[in-house]
Amino acid sequence: xxLRLRRYRSQxxxxxxxxxxxxxxxxxxLIIFVLSLAPLVAFAQGVDPSSVSQNLDPGATFTLTKTVHxxxxxxxxxxxxxxxxxxSMGSAIANVQANIGSIASTVLTAQPTAQFAVAEYxxxxxxxxxxxxxxxxxxxxxxxxxxxxxxxxxxxxxxTPESQLYALDQLATGAVTFRPNSTRIIVWFxxxxxxxxALGVTLSGAISALQAANIAVIAIPVNxxxxxxxxxxxxxTAITTATGGELMPAATPDQVSxxxxxxxxxxxxxxxxxxxxxxxxxxxxxxxPSKTVTSGTDATFTETISVAADAPQGTTLHATVDFLLNxxxxxxxxxxxxxxxxxxxxxxxxxxxxxxPAGKNVPGANANxxxxxxxxxxxxxxxxxxxxxxxxxxxYVADSAGSFVAGPYASGTTVKITQxxxxxxxxxxxxxxxxxxxxxxxxxxVYAVDTAGNQSARVACLVPPPPK
Numbered sequence: 001x002x003l004r005l006r007r008y009r010s011q012x013x014x015x016x017x018x019x020x021x022x023x024x025x026x027x028x029x030l031i032i033f034v035l036s037l038a039p040l041v042a043f044a045q046g047v048d049p050s051s052v053s054q055n056l057d058p059g060a061t062f063t064l065t066k067t068v069h070x071x072x073x074x075x076x077x078x079x080x081x082x083x084x085x086x087x088s089m090g091s092a093i094a095n096v097q098a099n100i101g102s103i104a105s106t107v108l109t110a111q112p113t114a115q116f117a118v119a120e121y122x123x124x125x126x127x128x129x130x131x132x133x134x135x136x137x138x139x140x141x142x143x144x145x146x147x148x149x150x151x152x153x154x155x156x157x158x159x160t161p162e163s164q165l166y167a168l169d170q171l172a173t174g175a176v177t178f179r180p181n182s183t184r185i186i187v188w189f190x191x192x193x194x195x196x197x198a199l200g201v202t203l204s205g206a207i208s209a210l211q212a213a214n215i216a217v218i219a220i221p222v223n224x225x226x227x228x229x230x231x232x233x234x235x236x237t238a239i240t241t242a243t244g245g246e247l248m249p250a251a252t253p254d255q256v257s258x259x260x261x262x263x264x265x266x267x268x269x270x271x272x273x274x275x276x277x278x279x280x281x282x283x284x285x286x287x288x289p290s291k292t293v294t295s296g297t298d299a300t301f302t303e304t305i306s307v308a309a310d311a312p313q314g315t316t317l318h319a320t321v322d323f324l325l326n327x328x329x330x331x332x333x334x335x336x337x338x339x340x341x342x343x344x345x346x347x348x349x350x351x352x353x354x355x356x357p358a359g360k361n362v363p364g365a366n367a368n369x370x371x372x373x374x375x376x377x378x379x380x381x382x383x384x385x386x387x388x389x390x391x392x393x394x395x396y397v398a399d400s401a402g403s404f405v406a407g408p409y410a411s412g413t414t415v416k417i418t419q420x421x422x423x424x425x426x427x428x429x430x431x432x433x434x435x436x437x438x439x440x441x442x443x444x445x446v447y448a449v450d451t452a453g454n455q456s457a458r459v460a461c462l463v464p465p466p467p468k
Contacts, residue, residue: 045069046332047323052305055340059309066286066303068323068333070269072296073110075330078117078142078182079264080171081149084164084190085120086132086157088226091253092189093152099257100149106261108145116140116147117176121167121190122156125199129158135199136167138175157192160228164190165206166198168217168239172209181328184213185245185267187260189220192227194235203235207242217245218263223252244268268292270326271299278319281311282339307341314343314387314452343452347385347393351446351461354380354414377417377463378434381409383448383456394449398458399425401442408449409435417444417463 048067056062081100083093096103107114117140124135139151171186178184196203210217219240221230230236231247240247246266251259272290287302311317319337322329356376383393396407397415404425409415416430416437428437438444445458 045071047335050334051336051338053338053340054305055342056305056307057342057344058307058311058313060307062305062339064303064305066273066301066335068271068299068301070271070293070295070297070299070325071110071330072265073107073114074183074185074267074269074295075111075113075325075328076179076182077107077111077114077264078176078178078184079107079114079147080117080119080142080176080186081147081260082119082121082164082167082171082186082188083149083152084122084162084192084222084227084230085152085154086122086162086192087154088157088191088224089222090154092191092222092224092256093149093154095254095256096189096260097149097152100147103257103260104145104147107264113144115142115144115179115182117142118147118149118151119167119171119175120152121163123158123161123195124156124163124166125195128195129156131158132156135163136170136175138170142176142178160192161195161198162190162192163198164188164194165196165201165203165235169201169206169209172206172213172215178213178215183267183326183328184215185264186210186215186217187220187263188217188230188236189222189251189256189260190227190230191222191224193230193232196233196235203238207239210239210243215243216267217243218248218260218267219245220248220256220259220263221250222256223250265296267295269295269299271301272324272327273301273303274322274324276320276322276334279317281308281341282306282317282319282337283308284319284321284337305337305339307339311341313341313345316340343387343450343454345386346454346456347383347388347448347450349381349383349395349446349448349456349459351379351381351444351459354378377419379415379417379444379446379461381411381413381415381446383411385448385450387452388450392451396447396449397427397438397440397461398445398447399440399442400445400460401440404440406436406438411448417461419443419463 054062119138121136122132123129124132140148217239219236236247246263248259248263270290270292273286275284283306285304291299293299317339321335323333356378381395390411393411394408396405398405406427413435418439420439421441425440430437444461447458448456
């Protein structure tokens, strides 16, 4: 990148840019320009956090802050460089021609899918300026990689106003074929106001056409010392405001390239969270349907993740959120959500009278009221659960008359329970089909615990002597 300057005037002195001192000044100017590009390149972008993992109870809600770091340049841009190329614009055009490679490279670093077109306008109305060869000309159709501005040459212009309204209308109505999913931008610079109407195009007509084509306009008034100023009649203000673009401060000819990059980094970006997919039982919401910020700044949302009351416990529900930029998907702006639904339902225990080791049937329940529920005291301990397999459950036998607890036992375990008031409670292993002989002072109370730690209610397994 070279600044094509031979002489530079400062504080009444003229420097030969080929001298040692002048080369130092040129280096400083070059560093300043390069530093102006840095924010467009070194910028963190994306969604923070980009993934969420959380455990929630059925019916519960989780809230977090979601920060979207927008890109310095809006996504997938189609950029048209539009220059006034009448006679007073020579220095400004030379500045852009000298730096267009760096401008395009910087944009492509930030947005690799960017495409560029090049156009120009003069006065060109056959009724007011028949000597101009044209009012508007497209020099390069939209294409990736480069912007060829070599065709620009400052000449012509019969009076102060130019034909920019006509040029803007042409770009909005078919002179350029924009991609369907692009961010459409016209970077327009000049030093004079425009005819209204210009070849039949009025200010309101140009604005309507730009709005219909969804084009944002960046306007850079050039202080060339000749024209009356790009916004002298308020046209640039009206157009940039109506299109969601940016009216940049007036720039000297050698500041135009920096103003172009600054303008591209100051466009509005609308961030819209959109639920791309979600498992049944999981919902995601935000404090606003969308937020508009200046490109390169953060859009912050309060995100609420909710689990339905009837969501399947013990499962993990997934969702994907796409944070659209100006209505378009962009890689790196997607959030993944994984919510594990807690198991909050306790298991259901049971103790069923079982056969004695000899295989004999036990008496029916309460066959002898004084004998208790199960005179032999042999019980099959079982449990079921809404999430865990029976093999994962643990059963315990508590003494109603004290703190003693025997276990854990697996579901399907057979035990013998003896109630012996005054004896020392304990559990003695047994051989064969019966796992343990449990001695209690009071009644046997059986409960189960699942892998989530949910503990069931206690069920009684009654043996002689009869219940009190």
